[in-house]
Amino acid sequence: MATIYQVSELAGVSLATVSRVMNNNARVSEATRNKVLAAMEQLGYRPNSIAQSLASNRSNSVGILVSELHGPFYGEMLSGIENECRAAGKHVIIAAGHSEEASEKDGIEFLISRSCDALILHVEAVSDDYLIKLAAGNLPIVLINRYIPQLQDNCICLNNELGGYLATKQLLAQGHTQLAYISGPMWKSDAKDRYAGHLRAMAEFGVRFDTLLFAQGDFQDSSGSSCMQQLLAQGQAFTALVCANDEMAAGAMEVAREHGLQVPQQLSIVGFDNLILARYIHPKLTTIDYPIGEMGRMAARWVLKNIYQQQALQLKNVFEPVVVWRESAAAPVR
Amino acid sequence: MATIYQVSELAGVSLATVSRVMNNNARVSEATRNKVLAAMEQLGYRPNSIAQSLASNRSNSVGILVSELHGPFYGEMLSGIENECRAAGKHVIIAAGHSEEASEKDGIEFLISRSCDALILHVEAVSDDYLIKLAAGNLPIVLINRYIPQLQDNCICLNNELGGYLATKQLLAQGHTQLAYISGPMWKSDAKDRYAGHLRAMAEFGVRFDTLLFAQGDFQDSSGSSCMQQLLAQGQAFTALVCANDEMAAGAMEVAREHGLQVPQQLSIVGFDNLILARYIHPKLTTIDYPIGEMGRMAARWVLKNIYQQQALQLKNVFEPVVVWRESAAAPVR
DNA sequence: TTGAAAGCGATACCAT
DNA sequence: ATGGTATCGCTTTCAA
16 A cells, blocks of 8 residues: 555655645645645555544544444434445444443443544433533533433434324324323433323313323333233223334234224324334334434534534534324224 | 553553553563553553554454445344454444445445455445455455355355245145245345245245246335235235245235235235344234344454454354244145 | 564644 | 654564
């Protein structure tokens, strides 16, 4: 591999000049620039990114931590980030945190040790305090789907409360008055917010919230099933079910089917997230869209703008979810 | 951040010695080693991986190219790779190739420019020749799901022919004699191999292959739907349908439902890949397991063994698929 | 077993 | 506008 030395020699200019044309920041005369470019071409020169990093103290790499690499959710996010970063010539180093505190910290440590210029984090187990301290260091971080007031500007979030509100509101607007709710684990802020939105819609329509029609799941499809069973066992009638995410909705729908309940004729079901599976299950799931890919892109742009000085980029911190109409929800028959 | 200089000074030893204890390859006396370790501890020293790379000419990073970052398939693969690599302290740089030749080449160029020590490639559009040439260079590559005789040892593959054989054989063994087949695009070797396996099973059971009961899709679910429609339109009866992947099976199943066909009572359907969605659709899909996560791990081990000298690792180049029994296939009713 | 010193391939400051 | 040179933090001979 050719080095900058050979280029400078062949072009008959100094090291510094070659460096200048590479980073075309300083003014170089047209003639010199062309000589250098020609020499590079001739040698098939490619800058050594590691040497660049050492000298410039910039690795041009951004670290990403997600809970899992597989699954229906993170792929979209990574995809959005990778797209945006690669177009800017930055690369992406990925680690998984497995929703466990130790593992998340470990992943972050790992990324730090690879000298990333910034970190994009989708963490769940680590504490606010930890993140605040981390952000106070000299490595910039962006948080996806996590809101910490002190780190406001670094957070890219979905308005989960609004999503929860919309999910319930559409059902109410269709005339349902007996709604059940399966929530996520309440220690997760998104679960809490979605639930809050549900309650707001209920209040707005003057529909009484019935604790018998509430069950708390853990965002997995199996918990959707068990919660649904529990709800059915209460004996309290309901014509609509709101689930805090699609996977639980899928689990609940399966149980409904086993109980001979027709969806949506006898029971309307809505989910949240708009995962791929929402289109595969039958009937197709009406749900709330979570633009996680777009949010990933936005996190990447945040980094591009704040770390790599691409000033022109427009940033947005909170995204508004919308309803995706499909087949699993309809007006109640009376 | 502390550097090796400060460590050496605090420990009262030379640079070289500090380096030795870090890479504990050369013999260092117990006493010296402890002094150095203590100094590191005290300073909170972390080696600068970039400087290490520049000096040692090893970046300790492996480049991965997949077609897409999202989707049900690559996530599993990435997950397997990341796991294995991180445990070995190597990091993973990821790029997407979008199943397009230009984009794949571009991605590979990008990874090369980041000085990866090796590349793990899941490419579809790029030619064998290109890969052979690439492999002849000084950057080692591993190929997942692609078999090139000249690069045999670098290929981690599934025995697709066997998978196709098993999928069809189970149906035949249950007594089906009228089988339809929806293939993938025949220019992809896995599609071709799966189909070959199908034919072998048919021949083995003395069942005649009927071209009216064959349709070629493109591995997407929408093509599963259209192929199913086409098959149904032929008017040729069949009691079982083999699809070359799960997504097409899902598409076909939807069309079957629209036509009022009971699965599996009136029509058995089997897929291939064992994606998550196979468990979400109804009835749950009987399919062939594609251990892509395991294969990702294996690719990573290949790199660990051949590039990072972890001699002890056991390697395996071809994986054998197995049948996953679920609900979508049953004996024909007569 | 340990130390001295020459790179690795760029960047960036200071001159000119 | 261009050149000289110190520097980034570590690895790796070569000597001692």
